[in-house]
Amino acid sequence: MHFPRNFTKITALFLVLVTAVLCLSGCSDKYTVNTSFAMGSVLTAKIFTDEEEKSAELFTRLNSAVQLAENALSNTKEDAEIYNLNKDKYIYGSDYLRNVLMDTVMLCNILNRKVDITIGKVTSLWGFNTETPSLPSEEEIEKHIKNVSVEKILIGTENAKVTIEDDVELDMGAVGKGAACDAVYDELAYSYTPYIITLGGTVAAYMEGPDKGRWTVGIRDPFGTENDLFGTLSLSPLTPKNAVFVSTSGSYEKSFTEDGKTYHHILDTKTGYPVESELVSVTVVAHSGLNADALSTACFAEGLNENSLTWLSSFFAEAVFIFSDKTYYATDGLKDSLKITADGFTLNAYTNEN
Template sequence: MKKKYAAVVLLTGVLMLNSCAANNSDSSKATVTDDIKSSGSVFAMDTYMTITAYGQNGKKGIEAAQKEITKLEKLWSVTDENSEIYTLDHSGGTEVPVSAETEELLNFAIDMHWQTKGALDITLYPVLRAWGFTTGEYCVPDDSEISALLECKGVERISVGNGKAYIPKNTEIDLGAVAKGCAGDAAAKALKEHGVTSALLDLGGNIQTIGDAKPDGTKWKVGIRDPFGEGSIGTLAVGECAVITSGGYERFFEKDGVIYKHILDPETGRPADSGLASVTVIGKEGRLCDALSTSLYVMGLDDACAYWRDSVDLEMILISDDGGVYVTEGIAENFSPKVENVTVIER
C-alpha cells in the first residue's frame, strides 16, 4: 500500500556523504574526549574510502580498520594474481584452499542469490568483462557472445566448505556486489574493538556509522545522491547502521545514442531495465545492504517492495527512472526530501 505526502522541509546546507560527521558545534553535549576527531583514508576495491572517528582511540581504530580493508581486498581482488578469488577464477576447475573470510562471504553470496531469486549472481564476471565494465574498454557484445558467456554462469556450480572452494573451468566469480559492504562491517568491528564508539565510514558511497548519534547528540545525516544530476535528492537522519546505494549512474557508457549501465540482469546478460535509477538500502549489516542494493535494482519497484514487506529490520529509498521517489514507512519521518512529492511504501 502506498500513500503520498508533500515535502515541507526546506534543506539548508545539506551534508553530502563524505562530510556527514563534520558538525560538532553543540559543545554542551560533547565531552572533551568526544571532541577529538581523527580521519584516515585508503584506496581499495577500486574506490577512495574515508573514515572519521571520534574519541581518544580514534587514530588507533582507524589504523586497524584500514589494515582490515586492505587485507580483504588482497583476498577478493579479481585482478590481483595473489588473491584467493583470482586463484579460484584461474584454477582450471580444480579445488583451491580459501580463508575463513572468503569461505564465509562466498556462502553468503550464494545464499543471497537464492533469496533474491537469482537477481544477485556473482558468476556474471565474464559477461561484465565482455561489456568492458571491469576494464573501461567499453563495447556492446553481440547476442551470440552473450549467450555463450551465460552458458558458463551459475551459482549452483560453486562448491565451498571446509576451507576449500571449487568452480568449474570457464566459470569465474566477482564479489564486487558484496565485498565493500563486508569490508565496511569488518572495518566497523575493528574500530569498535579499539574502543571507538562514534565514527563514520564512507566506502565509496557505502556509508556505515558507529553510534546511535554523533558526539553532539544529533543523528548522523546522510545525503542520498540524485541519480539524474549533481547534489542530493534529500537527507536521511540515522543512528548506527549501513546506508548503501546502487545505481546505473555509477558506471555507464553511451554508443549510438544508447546508454548502457553497469548493473546487469543475470537472466539476459544485458544492463538491467527495471525502471529504477537507484536503490538505497538501510540496515544493520553492510554486506546485506550491499547485496540488496544491487539485486533490488535488478528486481524493479514492485518486486523490491514485495521483498521489503517480507523482511525485518530493513528500509529502502527507491528512485524510478521517471524521477519518482519511494520511501519505506520505517524511515519516512527521518527523510527530508528536496522533491515536492514522495511516495511512502507501507507494509
C-alpha cells in the same frame, strides 16, 4: 563513443563525491579524517575521538580490515583469493573468504538470483571497470550468461577447499564493499569509538552519531551533478550491532554511451545486459554491509514490487527508490527519517495493492 565525466579517473577528494553516491554531513569537531584508495574506490573514514594515539591505531586497524577484504575478494589483484580461484578453479581459502562466500551464496538464492556472483565472465565482457568499456557481441553474452549459477560454487565444510566450475568466474562487485565494511565492524566493534566510513556506494557508521546521537547520510540526486543531493537520511545505529549500514545502487554510475544508447553496470543475471528499469537508484539501510549491498542491487534489478519489499522486510531493512520520472518511494521505516532537499521530486503512487 562518449564517456560521462564520472567514468574517468579524477582526484581522490572529487572521487569521494562521485563514486560514494552517499554524502556525509552533521559531524562534530572532534574527529580525524583519513582518506585512502581501496577496492577500486576512495575509502574515507572519520573516527570520533580527540585521542591522537587511539585515532592512529584505529585507522591502522581499519585499513587492515579493508585490506583483508580486498585481498580475499578482488578479481583483479593477482595475489587475491578470488583472482586465483577464477584462474585455477580451486583454492584453499581463508576462513574470511569462505564465510563471505557462504553468506553471499545464501543471499543470492534468497534474492532469486537477482544478484549472482558467478556472473564474472559476463561482466568482464563489458569492461565496466576498465577505461574502455564496450558493448559485447550477442554471441559472447549468450555463451556465458547461460552458465551463471551459484550452484557452481562448492565451499568445503571439512576442509578449506573452494571450487568453481570451469565455465564460470566470480565477481564480488555487488557485495564486496559491503563485506569490507563488515570486516571493519568486526575489527573495531570493541573499540567503543564512533566512526563513519564511505567505501564506494556503501556507508557504515558505528555507535551514536554527532547529530543528537544520529548520523546524517545524504542520498545523491541521480539527475544532478556529482555534488547535488536528493535528500538526507537521519539514522540511528541499529541493534544488536549498534551500527548502521547504507548502500546505494544507481544506473548513473559506471556507464558508457555507444551509438546513442547508454549502458549501465547493473547487469540482468538472466540476459547479461544492463537491467531495464524505471528506477535510477535504490538506497538500502540494513544491519550489515553485505546485506545492504546485495539488497540495493537486487531491489534495483527487481524493481519496486511485492518481491523487493518482501526481501527488505525479511532482512529488517528499509529502502528509498528513486524513479526516472523523478518520483520516489520510501519504505515505512524511513518516512520520518528522510528529508527531501532537491526540487522537482514527488511521491510515487505505488501502494502495496499495486
